[in-house]
Amino acid sequence: MDGARPGHRYRMVNIRSGYVIVEHEVHSRAMRSYFSPEGVPPIEEYREGPQIWKFTGQAQTVHFDLMDSETGVVTRFDDLMGLVSYTACRQDGDIYRLGELAQEQRIWLYVAVTHRPSDGPPRAEWIEKLRVLNRYFNERLQTPNKKILILPDYFGLHAEFNHGQIMADFELTAMEVEA
Amino acid sequence: MTTKEVAERLELKGLTPVFDKPVTGVYISDMVSDVIANAKAGNVLITLQVHNNVIAAANLVDIAAIVLTRGRTPAPEASALAEKAEISVFSTPMDSWQVATKLYEAGIR
Numbered sequence: 001m002d003g004a005r006p007g008h009r010y011r012m013v014n015i016r017s018g019y020v021i022v023e024h025e026v027h028s029r030a031m032r033s034y035f036s037p038e039g040v041p042p043i044e045e046y047r048e049g050p051q052i053w054k055f056t057g058q059a060q061t062v063h064f065d066l067m068d069s070e071t072g073v074v075t076r077f078d079d080l081m082g083l084v085s086y087t088a089c090r091q092d093g094d095i096y097r098l099g100e101l102a103q104e105q106r107i108w109l110y111v112a113v114t115h116r117p118s119d120g121p122p123r124a125e126w127i128e129k130l131r132v133l134n135r136y137f138n139e140r141l142q143t144p145n146k147k148i149l150i151l152p153d154y155f156g157l158h159a160e161f162n163h164g165q166i167m168a169d170f171e172l173t174a175m176e177v178e179a
Numbered sequence: 180m181t182t183k184e185v186a187e188r189l190e191l192k193g194l195t196p197v198f199d200k201p202v203t204g205v206y207i208s209d210m211v212s213d214v215i216a217n218a219k220a221g222n223v224l225i226t227l228q229v230h231n232n233v234i235a236a237a238n239l240v241d242i243a244a245i246v247l248t249r250g251r252t253p254a255p256e257a258s259a260l261a262e263k264a265e266i267s268v269f270s271t272p273m274d275s276w277q278v279a280t281k282l283y284e285a286g287i288r
Contacts, residue, residue, distance in 0.1 A: 015216050062212040082212070085235035087260055108238055108264070141241045142220045143200070143265065148239060 010136040013074060014065040019058045020081055020115075026052040031159075033081055033115045035063055066136050075132045079114045083150065084157055086110070095155050107147040113158050122152035180287060182244040182267045185223060189281050191246060191269035194258055198265040200243040205282050207275050211236040218242060223282065225275045229253040231260055238264040248275045 018037040024030065028051075036042055043055040065076045086099025086109040099109040112130055130150055137148045183199040185191070203221030208214050209228045218224060220241035226233060229251050237245055238260075244267040247253065252270055253261070261268045271278060 012216060060210060060212070062210070062216040064216050083215070083235075083239070085232070085238070087235060087263075088231060103263075110235075110239065137239060140220045142203075143241055146241065 008139050009069055010066045010132065010139065011069060012064045012136070013067045014063075014076075016063050018061060018063060020061045021058050022056040023053045024056050026054055031056065035061070035078065035081075035115065037063075066132050068132070075129050077129065077133070079116070079126070080133075081113045081115045081158075084111045084113055089157075093155075095157075102149060105147070106145045107149050110148065110150045111153055111155060111157055112150050113153050122154070126152060180285060182223070185244065185282065185285070185287075186267070186269055188285050189246075189269075189271065189273075189278065191271050194247070194252060194268040194270055195262045195266070197267045198244075200267075202243050202287060205279060205287055206242075207279060214242075215239060223287070225278050225282075227251055227275070229257060231257045233257075234260045234264065234266065234268075237261075237266055242266060244269065246271060246278055248273055248278055 016037055018035055019041040020033055021036050021041055022031065022033045041058045043058070045052060045054045047053075061082070063077065063080070065074050067074045086095050089095040089099070095109070095111060102109045112133070114126070130152055134148065134150050137150070141148065180202050181199050182202060183197050185202055186193060186197060201221055202223055204219060204223075205225060206214065206218040206222045207225045208218065209226050211228075211230075211232045214224060214233070214236045218237070218240050221243045224237055224242045224245045225248060226245065227248055229247060231254070233245070234253075234257050245261065247268065247270045250270060250272045253268065258268060273281070
């Protein structure tokens with residue numbers, strides 16, 4: 001299913017369908033998201049200590065892990081909510097500027113947005129996972145000189161994300177133009 | 180078969196310049212996360228979806244061309260993104276099943 005060929009070190013495994021559930025905390029208005037593999041997306045509000053979490057939105061999505069065929073090690077991507085192309089970001093922002101700079105070398109910039117980002121810089125473990133994700137996509141490219149670079153969310157996209165920016169299936173009919 | 184040959188054989192309307200690339204197969208989906216997980220480099224993507232994110236996902240997995248069915252046309256910024264990514268985008272009044280059938284008859288598996 002993943003187009004693995006001889007010479008491809010990584011292959012996609014544990015592909016599973018489900019939903020990205022976005023929720024907010026009633027008092028603090030904090031937002032977070034998680035992946036639900038259930039057939040019907042959970043939308044009930046619930047308590048977590050003094051906090052009350054309410055359903056905000058959902059999107060169908062597909063989650064996956066990557067297996068290193070040389071070592072058999074599986075890298076799990078449970079934390080990955082989706083990817084954002086730099087082209088979906090504000091043109092006066094850092095991501096877009098970096099993306100345009102990378103474009104001069106035929107490098108396409110994406111940002112990996114996680115469900116529950118930790119405070120401070122991304123953990124070393126997450127950087128290592130993104131190294132694997134970058135290898136997976138780049139080893140499959142056929143267009144000459146093209147490169148993909150997926151960066152951790154150094155830009156705080158999770159905190160200010162617009163669902164339509166993220167490559168999960170949020171609100172994808174919003175820009176539809178009938179012929 | 181190449182993207183140019185596919186366009187000629189199916190009489191597709193080009194919405195971007197044609198970037199002639201080898202076609203490795205076909206994938207049909209309207210979900211970007213599904214495209215990321217399952218489409219392969221060099222595939223022709225058949226879809227109804229015209230959102231920018233479909234182009235971004237197609238670029239990530241190095242799709243050769245996108246065929247928008249039932250006469251869909253993307254917003255100008257989506258077409259511009261596809262052109263920048265050198266992904267040919269075509270439109271056709273056919274539905275996805277008809278396009279898939281014709282591609283199968285053309286020998287693409």
